[in-house]
Amino acid sequence: MAKENNGKDKKKTLKQQQLESYTEENTGEFLTTNQGLKVNDDQNTLKAGERGPSLLEDFIMREKITHFDHERIPERIVHARGSAAHGVFKVYDNKLSKYTRANFLTNPSLETPVFVRFSTVAGSRGSSDLARDARGFAVKFYTEEGNFDLVGNNIPVFFIQDAIKFPDLIHAVKPEPHNEMPQAASAHDTFWDFISLMPESAHMIMWVMSDRAIPRSYRMIEGFGVHTFRLVNAKGVSTFVKFHWKPLLGVHAVAWDEAQKISGKDPDFHRRDLWEAIENGHFPEYELGVQLVAEEDEHKFEFDLLDPTKLIPEELVPVQKIGKLMLNRNPDNFFAETEQAAFHPGHIVPGIDFTSDPLLQGRLFSYTDTQLIRLGGPNFHEIPINRPVAPMHNNQRDGHMRQEVNRGRTSYQPNSLGGGCPFQAKMVEGGFSSHAEKIDAQKVRGRSKSFFDHFSQATLFYNSQSDAEKTHLEDALTFELGKVETVEIRKRMLGILTQIDTGLATKVADGLGLQVPARPEHPINHSIPADGHPNDYQPVKTKSSVATSAALSMANSPKDTIKSRKVAILTADGVNAAHVETMQKALEAAGAAADIIAPKLGIVEGKSGKEIPVKSSFLTAASVLYDAVYLPGGTTALAGNGDALHFLNEAYRHCKPIAADADASDVLRSTWFAEGETPGVFTGNDIKALAATFIEGMKQHRFWEREKMGKVPA
Ligand code: HDE
Numbered sequence: 001m002a003k004e005n006n007g008k009d010k011k012k013t014l015k016q017q018q019l020e021s022y023t024e025e026n027t028g029e030f031l032t033t034n035q036g037l038k039v040n041d042d043q044n045t046l047k048a049g050e051r052g053p054s055l056l057e058d059f060i061m062r063e064k065i066t067h068f069d070h071e072r073i074p075e076r077i078v079h080a081r082g083s084a085a086h087g088v089f090k091v092y093d094n095k096l097s098k099y100t101r102a103n104f105l106t107n108p109s110l111e112t113p114v115f116v117r118f119s120t121v122a123g124s125r126g127s128s129d130l131a132r133d134a135r136g137f138a139v140k141f142y143t144e145e146g147n148f149d150l151v152g153n154n155i156p157v158f159f160i161q162d163a164i165k166f167p168d169l170i171h172a173v174k175p176e177p178h179n180e181m182p183q184a185a186s187a188h189d190t191f192w193d194f195i196s197l198m199p200e201s202a203h204m205i206m207w208v209m210s211d212r213a214i215p216r217s218y219r220m221i222e223g224f225g226v227h228t229f230r231l232v233n234a235k236g237v238s239t240f241v242k243f244h245w246k247p248l249l250g251v252h253a254v255a256w257d258e259a260q261k262i263s264g265k266d267p268d269f270h271r272r273d274l275w276e277a278i279e280n281g282h283f284p285e286y287e288l289g290v291q292l293v294a295e296e297d298e299h300k301f302e303f304d305l306l307d308p309t310k311l312i313p314e315e316l317v318p319v320q321k322i323g324k325l326m327l328n329r330n331p332d333n334f335f336a337e338t339e340q341a342a343f344h345p346g347h348i349v350p351g352i353d354f355t356s357d358p359l360l361q362g363r364l365f366s367y368t369d370t371q372l373i374r375l376g377g378p379n380f381h382e383i384p385i386n387r388p389v390a391p392m393h394n395n396q397r398d399g400h401m402r403q404e405v406n407r408g409r410t411s412y413q414p415n416s417l418g419g420g421c422p423f424q425a426k427m428v429e430g431g432f433s434s435h436a437e438k439i440d441a442q443k444v445r446g447r448s449k450s451f452f453d454h455f456s457q458a459t460l461f462y463n464s465q466s467d468a469e470k471t472h473l474e475d476a477l478t479f480e481l482g483k484v485e486t487v488e489i490r491k492r493m494l495g496i497l498t499q500i501d502t503g504l505a506t507k508v509a510d511g512l513g514l515q516v517p518a519r520p521e522h523p524i525n526h527s528i529p530a531d532g533h534p535n536d537y538q539p540v541k542t543k544s545s546v547a548t549s550a551a552l553s554m555a556n557s558p559k560d561t562i563k564s565r566k567v568a569i570l571t572a573d574g575v576n577a578a579h580v581e582t583m584q585k586a587l588e589a590a591g592a593a594a595d596i597i598a599p600k601l602g603i604v605e606g607k608s609g610k611e612i613p614v615k616s617s618f619l620t621a622a623s624v625l626y627d628a629v630y631l632p633g634g635t636t637a638l639a640g641n642g643d644a645l646h647f648l649n650e651a652y653r654h655c656k657p658i659a660a661d662a663d664a665s666d667v668l669r670s671t672w673f674a675e676g677e678t679p680g681v682f683t684g685n686d687i688k689a690l691a692a693t694f695i696e697g698m699k700q701h702r703f704w705e706r707e708k709m710g711k712v713p714a
Pocket residue numbers: 076077078079082117118119135136137138151152153158162163164166224225226227341342343359360362363366367368370371
């Protein structure tokens with residue numbers, strides 16, 4: 001595959017240069033202890049005689065084993081499973097300088113190094129990438145004014161409105177405490193018990209039950225900052241902002257049946273996809289977008305900008321694209337970089353500030369706290385991946401694993417012995433100063449009434465989905481609640497669904513063999529505090545001023561490229577080698593990769609005698625690992641090959657584009673879908689024309705309308 005742009009040849013970013021000073025390579029070197037002592041045998045312990053006991057004196061063995069014993073650190077309590085890459089961010093122009101003094105958002109000549117980590121939320125470090133779950137999208141910008149972390153998700157809203165509920169939410173979704181099952185799955189009683197008692201999660205539930213929760217690739221997800229933040233300009237004027245990432249490849253998902261199968265065939269599917277794309281020069285790209293709301297417009301919406309269970313429909317405030325992120329380098333070492341990266345929504349730079357969103361406020365505490373236990377002490381900012389490229393100088397000292405050797409006598413302020421250094425920076429000198437938000441309030445442990453509409457945007461999301469997306473959402477809810485054993489919880493969830501859409505509730509109830517409960521006149525809220533008056537906490541449904549929003553449906557995502565998609569070419573001896581070559585060339589010219597699959601490894605011999613090297617056999621390949629399938633003519637042998645027929649049937653079931661030479665009909669006749677014309681199945685003997693139609697079909701990603709014809713038993 002052609003390398004479009006080799007990140008390694010480009011000028012090294014400041015961060016890359018910094019990281020390189022910490023790298024180590026063994027090539028051509030002697031083996032040493034950690035003290036630099038050359039070792040002449042690290043395969044045999046020092047013993048009292050060849051058959052005698054090992055000696056305590058053996059410092060080489062002790063050092064090797066001691067280090068090994070301490071290799072593991074606690075995994076992240078959430079987002080434990082992740083993959084990351086280095087890249088760069090560049091803003092398009094200086095238009096945002098009206099709103100922010102952040103240099104990296106206003107200076108188009110700056111290329112800011114970034115490190116981006118994608119993750120699932122609930123599963124452990126070794127769990128499958130394809131779990132039904134939200135995805136983390138955490139970006140660390142190493143700006144010249146300090147690190148800015150945009151620690152977002154691929155879903156623009158969250159389950160809860162207040163950080164104090166986060167431990168409850170996570171305890172409910174994680175494997176159940178008595179038997180530690182199920183791994184990386186929300187389809188179990190404790191999760192739905194919690195959710196069915198938590199009406200504020202209704203909107204988020206629509207998103208995590210949608211196909212957004214089973215992405216095709218990390219390169220094909222959106223990202224959202226979720227909370228409303230502030231941009232602050234040089235005059236101190238603040239503007240509310242929501243951050244968005246939009247992938248250039250569009251937003252695409254897999255089918256749920258496929259996701260479950262990928263989890264077995266290749267649990268590293270997303271990790272591998274990201275790694276390979278970058279190695280092959282298909283650098284993932286995302287545009288950064290902002291929705292801006294003037295301070296004086298804070299209360300003009302039917303929802304509260306501080307409520308993290310709400311989004312701002314793009315129909316009300318358009319997303320302005322302001323810059324582009326490109327991921328162009330894989331990490332050198334997973335542990336040193338991906339695992340030790342410490343993100344924090346509280347890492348901000350001048351020109352960006354927080355709002356009082358109660359979820360964000362709690363996060364500002366949690367992220368440093370969690371690193372103290374996970375990375376082992378207060379000096380985690382000195383780990384190479386976490387170091388800013390901006391200089392660090394302060395009076396913080398000592399602690400476990402301190403790296404910096406601070407010179408001088410003074411580590412306090414004010415001082416005269418150290419010349420008053422380090423100096424505090426005025427705003428004009430780049431000093432950060434918190435936005436002077438006026439607050440005049442009484443202390444209360446409670447919530448604003450403006451947070452009480454839990455259902456309108458859940459309905460907006462549902463109404464904005466395509467027919468296929470609606471069906472997938474209904475199926476997902478039926479699946480998840482079907483795994484719940486406590487019937488009362490299923491019923492309570494149906495009660496919540498009636499408040500979102502009675503049609504949806506009816507379909508799910510039908511699948512569960514239950515009656516749809518009557519839609520309550522007043523929406524229920526089971527989470528009323530013991531000392532609260534029930535009416536004080538009743539959810540209210542406000543009429544949304546937007547009926548449907550195009551941006552909420554993946555069906556409206558750009559579908560104009562097949563770059564980096566994977567195509568399986570099914571072959572057997574006697575195959576039409578000329579057609580294989582033409583198809584392969586056409587696909588590669590469009591940026592896709594085409595793999596030759598055959599009954600066994602080695603080579604297949606074309607009818608012309610041409611030998612074609614085989615990439616995978618049916619034993620190691622699987623249709624779920626590909627985006628599309630091509631079946632050339634001359635493959636009659638596959639008509640009697642169960643693995644090949646399963647491959648085709650399964651690709652058909654998952655609504656993938658399939659191209660076949662007209663004279664491959666002997667094989668097609670043996671598949672489930674042989675009869676008649678169906679969407680996304682392309683046949684013909686003019687190979688160039690077939691390749692062109694196939695490529696156009698692949699741009700559509702999936703032909704979901706096929707599902708209406710019934711499921712293929714594959
Ligand atoms: Fe997190 N979250 N979170 N979160 N979060 C963590 O920090 C937390 C929330 C998100 O790739 C932890 O370093 C609380 C929303 C991402 O390393 C922890 C609350 C959003 C990542 C933590 C939230 C996120 C984390 C675990 C509710 C989307 C992975 C390890 C108030 C905007 C970052 C760590 C990475 C990780 C706490 C809610 C995104 C425990 C208390 C909302 C992408 O600090």
